Amino acid sequence: MGELHVLSVLVTGANWGISLGLVQNLLGMPSPPSVGLCSLSGPHGAASEVQNLVSRHRNLVIILLEVTDPSSIKVAAVRVGEHLGALLDNETLEDMTHVYTTNTIWPLLMDQAFLPLLKKVAQGSPGSALSCSRAAIINMSSYTGSITDVYVWEYGQVVSYHCSKAALNMLTKCQSLRYKEDDVLCTALHPGWVQTNMGGSGPHKLPLTVDESMRGMLKVLSSLSEKDTSTFLDWEGKVIPW
Amino acid sequence: MGELHVLSVLVTGANWGISLGLVQNLLGMPSPPSVGLCSLSGPHGAASEVQNLVSRHRNLVIILLEVTDPSSIKVAAVRVGEHLGALLDNETLEDMTHVYTTNTIWPLLMDQAFLPLLKKVAQGSPGSALSCSRAAIINMSSYTGSITDVYVWEYGQVVSYHCSKAALNMLTKCQSLRYKEDDVLCTALHPGWVQTNMGGSGPHKLPLTVDESMRGMLKVLSSLSEKDTSTFLDWEGKVIPW
Incomplete structure (x- = not known):
């Protein structure tokens, strides 16, 4: 398997299931990227698994946002550490x-x-x-x-x-x-x-x-x-x- | 061209453009079907073209409905002349x-x-x-x-x-x-x-x-x-x- 080299990955809805599995596997790579988790929600109990991951991986960053609220998405983008430019797309x-x-x-x-x-x-x-x-x-x-x-x-x-x-x-x-x-x-x-x-x-x-x-x-x-x-x-x- | 034999056709948004053209062509067929027009809206002036069609074609029936209102769709279906059965689809x-x-x-x-x-x-x-x-x-x-x-x-x-x-x-x-x-x-x-x-x-x-x-x-x-x-x-x- 060719190795994946990424600096950072943003995973949405990452509290459980496929997304949580993706995060665990990303963090388990030889050169893990920094991982941002957005929009946490899922079955009761999943939060403790995320908490467990956070305690073990300094490169895991939790970014809470409400995907139904466009302004919260923008705030999250700034939180990732860059200033937002103009949006290319027009669709709202x-x-x-x-x-x-x-x-x-x-x-x-x-x-x-x-x-x-x-x-x-x-x-x-x-x-x-x-x-x-x-x-x-x-x-x-x-x-x-x-x-x-x-x-x-x-x-x-x-x-x-x-x-x-x-x-x-x-x-x-x-x-x-x-x-x-x-x-x-x-x-x-x-x-x-x-x-x-x-x-x-x-x-x-x-x-x-x-x-x-x-x-x-x-x-x-x-x-x-x-x-x-x-x-x-x-x-x-x-x-x-x- | 093989001839189209249909008893009745329902055309939505039929006040102008492509839909109006479809209605005119349907009514111009050798054995025209009865045509129901639903959900009339369109540019100002188009209403007179429809009125003109209605005055010349007894088999053209206007059925007003508001497509954003599911109950109005059901009423329109009854209006077409049949009693509605249970819906097969579940999607709302x-x-x-x-x-x-x-x-x-x-x-x-x-x-x-x-x-x-x-x-x-x-x-x-x-x-x-x-x-x-x-x-x-x-x-x-x-x-x-x-x-x-x-x-x-x-x-x-x-x-x-x-x-x-x-x-x-x-x-x-x-x-x-x-x-x-x-x-x-x-x-x-x-x-x-x-x-x-x-x-x-x-x-x-x-x-x-x-x-x-x-x-x-x-x-x-x-x-x-x-x-x-x-x-x-x-x-x-x-x-x-x-």
Whole structure:
């Protein structure tokens, strides 16, 4: 095993389980780094194990913080011994929560509420082949949700949006696994870069009109079958990697 | 183009842009379905386009709901004309928000706060090769976050958890793209199925002790280089598909 050379490591939630194991192993290395423990919480009794470690390792530093409180995170960063510069990222707790709620949670709640209807319709249809003509959940995703191929990174870099669409893709996958036996088809669809107010502006003219996108998507929807549940497709029916 | 045969379609946020285009195209089909519009909102002026559609299409039904209000979603489902059965999914707005905050948003906020320190350390190191010995963000992910291969689906099916880890993987990818020029390595790591309280219980004995997982992960961490930033690895260094 090649040796790990690090000056310092910050471990969060380090009071028990995997994180505590990581700390113990880091401190047991031939040239142990200084280790900061943040945000201690865990089962009753774990505190004594940490206390035991602290008494034996001078290079272990406890840094308490409340991760739900951004100001406490900043204080902890200063506590680590350096002055904080400007944050590179713009995303805040509020942005992240709001965008996830809109793009991931609402679709889930909607689908949950309407699932009984979809199941009833599917059961009332002859045969068992999946199709949009039978019953389907189509989640409007975006290529920006592809973790494999974040190809529009240079235009946007809105982390909250990327994360929420990746999560929506996961939701689609979960739904496809769960509802297959109910004969409900589940697919994530990317409408293309469409000329709407939301489509953004700038030097790059967006390639698609709303009508072009819709014509493409309707064609795709009409052709979806068994093999397309559990997939991520664009407005022309091309598979997008997760 | 194969024809799409659907009895009814529910379109949310259907007041403008892509959704409005979808509605117009659906209504223009040779055998148009009945279309329900939910959750109308959008730029000023869009309402008149919808009103215009309503006056021309008897099979267009407006269903107002407030997506932030779960009870209003249920009322809308009843309004569509069927009695609601029990919900198959267990996830609620609160579960989804809480799990996402813990697994995705907190890591982002932590990384944001400590990034200036990481950059300073990276800039103070000789050479430009990426490694954990230089500066790194390692996000503790989980195989359950793999959209491609949700292979533990049969054991858990906790949608909120799957979605939050997929989003964490996307966060890792975004960080790797953003911080590469700062010489900070970013990787998502799956610790294996470890015997902790959180690792779950049941008929399947979890295969790894905390120590085994840690020894594996430290070995992986010590070997990470340029080619590993922007990847998703397990405790043995094997690549997991996104």
